[in-house]
Amino acid sequence: MLTGKKIVLGVSGGIAAYKAAALTSKLVQKGAEVKVIMTPGAQNFIAPTTFQALSRQPVYTDTFDEQDASGIQHIDVADWADLFLLAPATANLIGKLANGLADDMLSTTLLATEAPVYLAPAMNVHMYSHPAVMKNMKQLDAWGFRFIEPGEGYLACGYVGKGRLEEPLTIVQVLEDQMKKKQLLKGKKVLVTAGPTREQIDPVRYFTNPSTGKMGFALARQAAELGADVTLVSGPVQLDTPSGVHRVDVTTADEMYQQVMQHYPHQDLVIKSAAVADYRPAVTYEQKMKKREGDYVVEMERTKDILKELGETKEHQYLIGFAAETQEIEKYGREKMKKKNLDAIVVNNVSDEGAGFGHDTNASLFFTKKGTEETYPLMTKDELASKVLEAAAKEMSGGWA
Incomplete structure (x- = not known):
């Protein structure tokens, strides 16, 4: 999977x-072309000539030492890469990357590249768990x-714990697995x-729900990593757009309906993870409603059932729905899958x-409609x-018996 990769x-x-x-x-040995960039600190531990001999490529150590006057090397190298691998990735390098700092050849090239970046951290166990380092890694x-992830074991500082650079064979295997996954979609x-x-009542009040969009954004991000052309229709959230994803922002259920139906005919896989309002105020006021004595009753009307209409009109699409339940989650999940004509459903017990x-x-x-059943324990989104x-891709390609 790495043959010919830059x-x-x-x-x-x-x-x-x-x-x-x-x-x-x-x-x-796996057939990749490798160009090495070293920080000044790295050169205190190992010489550039070592990497030059092993890679049979020039080694870059200085932003201003232009090896080819016809180009700008940190831009040229950034554009050349199919993927970027940082190993070891120190706390300092992670901090610079997370904060957009560029003061050497490696950090300037990193800011200029659009290639996927893989980081293999290596540092003291206490440095690895420091709140600043954890915050920077979370941002990245x-x-x-x-x-x-680094391995656990004896560290050069004398401590035993997490922080040891993962073994080269394992890093290569991770990259190969990632390249293979990119073919799935x-x-x-x-x-x-x-x-x-x-759903607005007036200019300063609205009905909504606690959804943050984290699950949908994770799905969009992972779909892009599997090689898909991804469109993400998002309600109002405070999340960065995943790399390689086309994002469409909406606010109301009707706006989401319009965008989903517009894009739907051209899709192969559709995942409805948004928490769309089932009801909206029958009347929306143009001016702020003033507080009054006594109770106030808001008349509500149904919004369009986007998932149901997708199920009724689907042709070639593989359709996945989500269900947030608090009791009898399997029963209600199966009922929803059948009622909405879904190919698969993900059911969460939000309690x-x-x-x-x-x-x-x-x-x-x-x-899934074909009979696949999985129970996923607590894990990251x-x-x-x-x-x-991966389960959907296998069913779409006929991979399940």
Whole structure:
């Protein structure tokens, strides 16, 4: 899966830099073209000539040492890369990348590249768990950077714990697995809905729900990583658009209906994870309603059932719905799958701790019309999204017996 891939290996200043030499060799043996960029700190641990000999490519160490006067090397290298690998990724490099700092060849090239970036952290166990480092890694994860988690064991500082650079063979295997996954939805068009809707009463008041959009954004991000052409129709949320995803922002249930129906005919896979309002105020006031004595009754009317209409009008599309339940989740999930003519459904018990609205984790049941049944324990929403998409891709390609 790595044959012919153009890989930029960024080596930063940690004792684990010596492992990057073995990593370079193994990537070349897999048929990849490897160009190495070293930070000044990395050169204190290992010489550039080592990487030059192993990669049979020039090694970049200085932004201003232009090796080819016809171009600008940090831009040219950034454009050349099919993927970027940072191993070891020190706390300093992670911090610079998370905050947009660029003061050497490696950091300037990272800001200029549009290739997928994989980080293999390596540092002292206490540095790894420091709130600042964790915050920076969380930010990079939200932007779509991929992490190859460090291993646990004896560290150069004498501590035993998490922080040791993952072994080169494992890093290569992760990259190969990721390349393989990118074929699952390659060439497919995927539509995902996410977040809540807002139904206005007047200019300063509205009805909504607790949805944050995290599950839908995870699905969109993972679908893009599987090679899909992804359109994300999102209600009002405070989330960054996943890399490689086309985002359409809406506010009301009717706006979401219009956008979904417009895009629907051209899609191969549609996932309705948005928490769309079932009702909206029958009357919306143009001016702020003033407080009055006594109670106030708001007359509500039904919104359009987007998922039901998608089920009724689908042709070639594979349609997945979501159900947020608090009791008898399997029963209600199966009923919804049948009633809405879905191909599959993800059912969440939102009363479970760590699952449902607002959390970074989720636990679900997954059913399909063809009989696939999966129980997914508590995991990150990105992990759940990956499992749902892989299951859908297998069914779409006839992979399930």
